Amino acid sequence: MGLNCFGVEDAAMAYFGKSVDELTLEDAALLAALPRAPSQYNPERNADRAIERRNFIIDEMLEAGLIASAQAEQASETDIALRSLLVPCQN
Numbered sequence: 001m002g003l004n005c006f007g008v009e010d011a012a013m014a015y016f017g018k019s020v021d022e023l024t025l026e027d028a029a030l031l032a033a034l035p036r037a038p039s040q041y042n043p044e045r046n047a048d049r050a051i052e053r054r055n056f057i058i059d060e061m062l063e064a065g066l067i068a069s070a071q072a073e074q075a076s077e078t079d080i081a082l083r084s085l086l087v088p089c090q091n
Contacts, residue, residue: 002038
């Protein structure tokens with residue numbers, strides 16, 4: 001998940017300063033995008049790539065019928081809102 005995080009809960013805290021149950025759709029989609037290539041989709045270093053991959057995940061969720069088109073549109077148009085200082089996970 002990047003930032004030395006192993007697991008969604010750790011990554012949610014490291015990237016967003018939130019617990020998993022507090023994540024927005026766009027936050028969750030970004031975390032879902034990270035395992036493929038955490039350094040390549042690091043939102044702090046590669047914001048454009050991270051947004052592109054996050055939006056791909058959102059489109060896949062829409063296609064699978066997991067979210068409504070209005071939700072997908074709103075989430076895709078939202079900027080990434082990371083915590084002000086990313087905190088690496090302690091393992």
